[in-house]
Amino acid sequence: QGYSRKAAALQFLGRLDEAERCYEQGLEKEPDSAQLRQGLRDLRARMAAERRVPNPLGAPDLLERLRADPRTRALLEQPEYRELLDELRRRPAELGASVTPAGHWGHEMGGGPGGWGEYEVGEGCHLGGPGKVTVTLPCPQALREKELGNAAYRRRSFDTALGHYGRARELDPRDMTYIANQAAVHFEKGEYERCRELCEEAVAVGRENREDYRQIAK
Template identity: 25%
Template sequence: MSKVNELKEKGNKALNEDHFDEAIAAYTEAIALDGNNHVLYSNRSAAYAKAGKFELALADAEKTIELNPTWPKGYSRKGSAHAGLNNFPEAFEAYSEGLKHDPQNAMLLQGRQEIQTALINYMTRNMSTPMDIDPPKPKEEQKPKEPPKPAEPKLEDMSEEERKKYLAKKEKDTGNGYYKKKDFENALKYYHKALEIDPTDITFYNNIAAVYFEQKNYDECIKQCEKGIEVGRENRADFKLIAKALSRIGNSYRKLEDYKQAKIYYEKAMSEHRTPEIKTLLSEVEAKIKEVERRAYIDPAKAEEEKELGNELFKKGDYSNAIKHYTEAISRNPDDPKLYSNRAACYTKLAAFDLGLKDCEMCIKLDSKFIKGYIRKGKILQGMQQATKASAAYQKALEIDPSNAEAVEGYRSCSMAFHNNPQEVWKNAMADPEVQQILKDPAMRLILDQMQNEPNAVKEHLKNPAIADKIMKLLESGIIQIH
């Protein structure tokens, strides 16, 4: 897993545990490594919003949209940030803009509905006095009156069922207060009291399960969710509450690193109520399962056996079957560059140059000093009639071992191609969009003219990294030469 993904996972974990500052720090570090990753800005926007830092949440949401204008979640983040700032018209506009890209998106539809309600309430509260009535002038000594508190309902006026629901809710609300303070023992006490009063409400089981999850007692969390689902189905609970319990079971199994069970429960939750959050969790746990299975399959000893079988078939000229054994060897030991190099040799023999080139790039990525990877890359590029790029690959090999005969011969043959057919070199180079862009740049054309008239000027220009990269690209393409 790359450093960026590690930091993203760290941030996601902290965010799930309400450690907002830790999550923000992790996402910020990841963004420093990959500033064009729209998902990182989206996640940090969520963390800022949960921390109440809505201005920063809005800035990250707008950056998310800038990087990926068609991604619905960016607009959801923007709407949420505007809502936190009480910018209800802007929030409504953000949700509406997102729905243009995904008209059925549940988060955007729900967000816009909530904003519509909030906007109506806001306008109602702030509606001005009609113009034909003079508003009374408040006396300076008068203090604004506190709005009257709603009267407590009288228990004697309630039916037995209403009384039960009312008293259970009061216990639950008290428990919620303790839960927010992370006083989980007292939260549990009041949730259990609510359950004693009304054992038919799935919400109380869900709340108890949430406490156990926070306490990392995942087995008990699962038991409570299962009881809640059973009670919920018996009493025709809202499918969203059933989905919430199923998702929490999935989260518990994920914490227990039982990813297959987590996948089962996320899929069950999706069947009850599809949300982007559960879909994301399902995708992440599926990736975990694949990674676990990949790692479990690794066996360097069996990889060596498969490689030897591949080598024997290669010597016999049976390249197709040799590829099968090299592929199995790679599955058994994916970090061995020699295996990719051997398979690249088979692809080269079969003229499958694009596949061979990918294998060469992989073995070089695994070991930048693996000289065979550069030589095979050079040969493939020669086969693809890309002599300039082949020459650059041989140059890399010679930097590692200047006396390597294959690299010397490869570089020499490429140089002869340049010398014998400069028009072909120019034609190949100009087919490269990057070369075209460099030559169209007026500043680079001035620099190239100066280098032609003043050869020593190249040393000064190479001190500028951006210009040096462009000059090296032109050198590799054969467009220019420095003697």
């Protein structure tokens, strides 16, 4: 039960590689556990599905196009946005929960892989019809707080993790991910009623902001 709960919490936080290792460790100790075997199968199916999703930021000439556009050239001069862009190109799964307050920016990319369309400030990540997707980059400060929270979570410093996730939520209140992270911490602390309340709140925020259904389903 312990390995299964921990793996589920890691999966809830989007830390899929760690969740996979947790399931594998559990199966080393409990090789006949049907719950662990099913959890690992479901997780690997999800990981395979996410790897098949094309990365709209994966165009080889993306940076050249951004530099050539006067509306995006200045953004590339900001280290935090360049760092974030590089991270999203390496980890496209992070695009799934990218809704930000004032100061965010997005692009509508069309025409198939590597296509480029009209620049626009987006209200969130959403499909814009066949071959098009609007990508809104997350708030860099909120992502930093999330990473600090994840590090504290791994150390089992749960109160510290809650503080970082709370600040991330303040910086980016329309992103359900940070609420879900708070819920996962309360789950680990055994505060199940508070966990349930936050899960319901995360779902409400996700639906309000047209979050990807897969993110809401977590």
